[in-house]
Amino acid sequence: MNYTLVLLIPLIPLAVFLLLGLFNQKIKPAISGLIGVFGLVLTTLFSIYTAFQYFFIIGKDSGAFPSLVEKFIWMNFTDTLRIDMGILIDPISVMMLIVVSTISLMVHIYSRGYMKGDEGYTKFFAFLSLFTFSMYGLVLATNLFQIYIFWELVGVSSYLLIGYYYTKESAVAAAKKAFIVTRFADLGFLIGILLIGFYTGTYDFETLNNPESSAILNWASTSFMGLSVLSWGLILVFIGGAGKSAMFPLHIWLPDAMEGPTPVSALIHAATMVVAGVFLVARLFPMFFFVEEGFVLQIVAFVGAFSSLFAAIIAITQTDIKRVLAYSTMSQLGFMMLALGVSGYDGQDGLGYMASMYHLFTHAMFKALLFLGAGSVIHAVHSNYLKDMGGLRKYMPITNITFLVAALAIAGIPPFAGFWSKDEILVAVYEHNSFLYAIGIIVAGLTAIYIFRIYFGIFWGPNRSYEHTPKESPVSMTFPLIVLAVLSATVGFIPFSDFISPDRMGFEGHINIPLALIAVLVGVIGIAIAWALYKKENALAGRTAQRFGVFYTWAYHKFYLDELYLFVTKNILFKGIAASAAWFDRNIVDGTMNAIGNSTVGISKKIRGIQSGRIQDYAMVFVSGIVLLAIVFIYIWTN
Amino acid sequence: MIAGITIYELLTVTSILFFIGIYGFITRKNLISILISVELILNASVINFVVINKYMYPDVLQGVLFSIFIIAVAAAETALAVSIIFNLYRQISSVEVKDIETMKY
């Protein structure tokens, strides 16, 4: 394995970021775009080469894919507890390399068209490169702390890119919201890291994931409030993952994050960064599984299932197509979490884990495609809202076809990619828990409905009065669409189970025909409902909405979660805690400091008065002193 | 010896004179006034020398001679002080104490 080559994968985007960031004003936009794309082409090639090497040249070592580690000690706390920096190559990190580099490359190419003429063109590419670097670092991290560092770095890049249109108030607010909410979740992550580090004495994934290691065995039984301390640590780590992956109830930042440019949404908020939470759980999967017989995984499963259903319902009611896609992302991420939560460890039992990673992979392709397609549409009609779109299939044939491919893929229609991964998830869930399976099926149906609702809304239906006739996007934008459409249609045929499984052994994948049929049927029914309601503008949709009454209104307002959070933060946190803390800070803390300062100044002024330089003042002191000393020595201190 | 006057009365007068001088030295705002106060203080001490010499050691002349020296030193001091005042006045056009604070730097 050529580690230098692997090391170059994150370093090239970093170099590009530094180059574009430092010489922001000096580089012409056209060149900066080319530099970005060129860097990404290199890393993509390296990634593919690494994957090829890893899976086919090195291959399995005594039945399992090896986990290759190259690292150096960065900070040494105790003999075992230390922070390393390095690269870890195992099946999921290699898979993530492929995902990140592919999507990032496509988004870079797409951005050259989409961002054309924008003022901050070079800055945009610099940020994209920063993000790509951070994501690679996150994927290749060898220990919890390293992943945390890059975790925050992707958070920062996400913040920068959401707030890219920094003159827009809503974008700034959304960026802050995303940063604060994920920071809030990362607090849990950090405490979890510290907890795990404290008890196990190591941050290293290899030790943590080894169920026989003494670090785990010693502490697994130390309990706190009925749960093992390691379970608590994992729950906290999962909170961090849930924040990044927009799981309920920490999802509120993701829809708002759509204020960023659409390519950013495609790259960060659909394909790569938001799956970091899923990736984190997958990275620590053996630990999740073995500590207290996978208790935390149950939480993961239920949170995933609930988020998935919750988001799917909201997605149906939204009118901003990017928000629909955002909720769709959240729903699919819930699916992945669900699959991880129900997964076993050995051989065939690891189906859920495999399915989750598989879905992560396919979802990255078709969701990025959906976003880029939506971006293409928005580019053409200059609006985010469904009411401004309609009948675009005549004007934008390529976008239409590629979007349709992606929609079919997410709806789970064979032979498109989504079918295979979603089917595997449903099979895994079915084997585990029928209640969760029911939720999964409902969500699958809802997915088909909401995605075809916007598909029909955009490309079919009546023509709207456009300011200027919409026309197909330039090649730089349609090329990524086509590539991603091809990928979305074909990646389903990769025999994923051969490569990725929790024990790294791989297993024989198979299709469960009855379950697959049910899933497809549900998908088709969903499409049919969408066809009936939204293909032509008719009153049926409105009537259906009315039938659901209050429930529809609730869903339309995202179940008032934003309002609830606002109420809690503004009325309880700000007024109750923050105000009193501020009062304490201003009056007690500052007051003490000010008192010290003021008294020092006051005393200094007095002392300065003594050193006035006026001979008479000195004489005064002198005479007083003499008189005093005379009194003391003549009359008082006389023995 | 002054007939009917004890040393106590004389020393009382000089003490009062001495403290009047100190009071003037501290409170006056003008260099020449301060000089006058210094003269008062000096005179108080001169009288003390003389009186003690006369009342307690009439056989020797130390007190008188010291008084002469003190008067000579006072004359020299006054001459110097006045020349300093002149010079100062030429430079800052003032002989007020508040304008002469540079000693503190």
Add this chain to the structure above:
Amino acid sequence: MERIIFYILALIIIAFAIASVSSRKMLRSVIYLLFVLCSIAGIYFLIDYNFLAAIQLTIYAGGIIVLIIFSVLLVHHIEMRLEIAKPSKQFITGLVCLIGLGLFLFTLYSHEFQVVENTATTNITDIGTKLLSYEAGGFILPFEVISVLLLAAMIGAIVIAKGNKLSEKNNPAK
């Protein structure tokens, strides 16, 4: 008779001393000082130190006062009223002085002076002999020192009062 004269003199000394340190007119202040000095000369006469009284009158009243009056006339307007200190400062200083005075007087009156009754008069010859004697109790060395001091003071006073012009001439570097 001598008692009465002494009391009058003491009264003049104290009253004019107070007037001298509290007058707000510079020239008056100096003149009050003159009265004080003359009265002190009177006391010297009373205790039979005629030579000292003569010195007091010539050097103090004749020399120093004239010098001060010159300086006053050179640097002040006759009618200029002097600034006085803040009342609080006056009060505190007065208090300190009163305490000090109280201490002095208390100490004086509680001390037993060994007064020698005498009527001896001192003539100038005695003083001159003592001043130039280099036997025990002679003052030849202080006499020489004081003469050097006077010379130095004279030169210094001239240099300082002449100010910058002289030093500029003496300093070719400028």
